[in-house]
Amino acid sequence: EAGVAQSPRYKIIEKRQSVAFWCNPISGHATLYWYQQILGQGPKLLIQFQNNGVVDDSQLPKDRFSAERLKGVDSTLKIQPAKLEDSAVYLCASSLTGHYQETQYFGPGTRLLVL
Amino acid sequence: AQTVTQSQPEMSVQEAETVTLSCTYDTSESNYYLFWYKQPPSRQMILVIRQEAYKQQNATENRFSVNFQKAAKSFSLKISDSQLGDTAMYFCAFTSGTYKYIFGTGTRLKVLA
Numbered sequence: 001e002a003g004v005a006q007s008p009r010y011k012i013i014e015k016r017q018s019v020a021f022w023c024n025p026i027s028g029h030a031t032l033y034w035y036q037q038i039l040g041q042g043p044k045l046l047i048q049f050q051n052n053g054v055v056d057d058s059q060l061p062k063d064r065f066s067a068e069r070l071k072g073v074d075s076t077l078k079i080q081p082a083k084l085e086d087s088a089v090y091l092c093a094s095s096l097t098g099h100y101q102e103t104q105y106f107g108p109g110t111r112l113l114v115l
Numbered sequence: 116a117q118t119v120t121q122s123q124p125e126m127s128v129q130e131a132e133t134v135t136l137s138c139t140y141d142t143s144e145s146n147y148y149l150f151w152y153k154q155p156p157s158r159q160m161i162l163v164i165r166q167e168a169y170k171q172q173n174a175t176e177n178r179f180s181v182n183f184q185k186a187a188k189s190f191s192l193k194i195s196d197s198q199l200g201d202t203a204m205y206f207c208a209f210t211s212g213t214y215k216y217i218f219g220t221g222t223r224l225k226v227l228a
Contacts (some may be wrong), residue, residue, distance in 0.1 A: 003159070033216075042119070042206050042218030043160075056215055091160070099147050100210040101167065113226040 002026065004107035006092050012113045018080035018105070021110045025094030031055075032069055033104065034077050035091040041090055049075060050098050082114045117142045119209050126206070128197045135182075136192045136222045138207030144168075147211035149183070149190045153222075155203040166190065196225050197226045221227035 005024040013019050025032050030051050046065065047057040051072040056091040060067070062085070069075040078103035079086055089111050118141045128134035140149070166174045166183050170206040173181050178198075182191045194201055207219040 028179070040220065042208075042220050043216075045215050048215060093160075100212055100215070101165075103150075103162045103165070104216065106152075108159045 002048075004092055004094055004105055006090075006110055007112055008105035009108065010111050010113075012081055012115065014042070015079040015114050018078065019082055019112065020076050020078045021090050021112075022104055023075045023077070023092030023107060024103055025092070029094035029096055030072070030101075031095045031098030033093040033095075034067055034075070035093065037089040037091055037109070039088070040101075043105050046077070048098070055098065079112075082112075084114050087112055087114045117144070117209055117211075117214045117217050119207055119217050119219040121205075121207055121222050123222045124220070125225070127225045128194075129226045130199060131196055132197055133193060133195045134224065136194075136195055136205050136207075136224065138190045138192070138219055140190065140207070140209050141153075142187050142188070142209065142214075143209070144211040144213060147209060147214075149181075150208040150210070150216075151179070151181070151192045152206045152208060153203045154206065155200075158189075160206070165190065194224075199226050199228060202226045213223055227228075 015094040024076040032049045034046045037043045045075045046060045048055040089109040091109045095102040147168045149166045154160040163178045168202045204221045206221045209217045
């Protein structure tokens with residue numbers, strides 16, 4: 001079974017530029033999560049999708065971050081414009097139904113450096 | 116607010132020995148799940164073990180076991196017969212019907228040959 005795929009693996013941009021990350025969850029998984037993991041901290045949930053609808057985006061900085069999951073499969077997370085403090089690893093995860101007891105399966109992450 | 120605290124930023128253990136990683140949490144929820152996830156260097160995070168709050172019996176998975184003390188809100192992970200492949204960041208996480216995954220800051224474990 002293929003795991004969660006993410007691209008790119010690394011990205012370096014200047015502040016005020018825009019960047020987009022892509023995630024392909026495990027086939028059949030209804031729920032998709034985006035996390036931000038700043039160095040030295042645990043992952044912080046940014047947004048949760050159930051199929052193509054948003055379940056929770058309470059911690060997503062909506063003035064600069066946006067995310068979509070068209071057709072309920074792949075997802076993209078965008079930052080525009082980027083700030084220095086956005087430097088982090090962006091993790092995508094998926095789970096079968098989204099019940100809180102379920103295991104989440106994580107992708108390898110995209111490491112973003114904003115200069 | 117729900118919080119998860121891992122007070123040990125780094126630990127090391129000799130190969131074949133036993134090590135315990137600590138995690139405490141704060142919640143007013145009655146039912147919830149606790150998890151330990153492992154993040155090896157440059158590899159993706161994977162689930163190690165899971166515990167439901169209503170279950171009194173401590174979860175075990177091969178060499179990994181937990182000591183769940185609900186009243187003390189403590190959830191420690193014990194790794195027996197440590198192997199070099201156990202070297203990783205370990206994250207404790209809390210989730211409930213109300214609160215999505217909340218992760219601790221992690222403990223970096225190094226297994227020494």
